[in-house]
Amino acid sequence: MAHIRHLDRAPIAEAVIEIRVRSTAGIPLDKLASLSAAWKATYPHETKVESFAARFGMQDGKATSDAQHEQLGFLLKTADKQEAVQFRTDAFAFS
Numbered sequence: 001m002a003h004i005r006h007l008d009r010a011p012i013a014e015a016v017i018e019i020r021v022r023s024t025a026g027i028p029l030d031k032l033a034s035l036s037a038a039w040k041a042t043y044p045h046e047t048k049v050e051s052f053a054a055r056f057g058m059q060d061g062k063a064t065s066d067a068q069h070e071q072l073g074f075l076l077k078t079a080d081k082q083e084a085v086q087f088r089t090d091a092f093a094f095s
Helices: 029-038
Strands: 017-020 045-059 062-077 084-088 091-094
Touching: 029 062, 029 084
Parallel strands: none
Antiparallel strands: 017 091, 045 062, 062 084, 084 091
16 A cells, blocks of 8 residues: 655645536626626736637638637736636636
């Protein structure tokens, strides 16, 4: 049987808890913005969580391209930046 020993400098520094939701409409950004404002005292650093996707290709001998950009939610961090919460249109995460 393996011997369990204490590691003074263990490689795991954090854990992430994420809850995903499946919804056809998603959670509106204005609802997420109000959540972000309500948690501002504890998590004063706010950044937007955004997604960007681009597609390039050829069709009938011509180059085609398409780009999409959207805001997915908000990332909030404590003053010391040791804890973070994310409010996204498809999930909530805490680390």
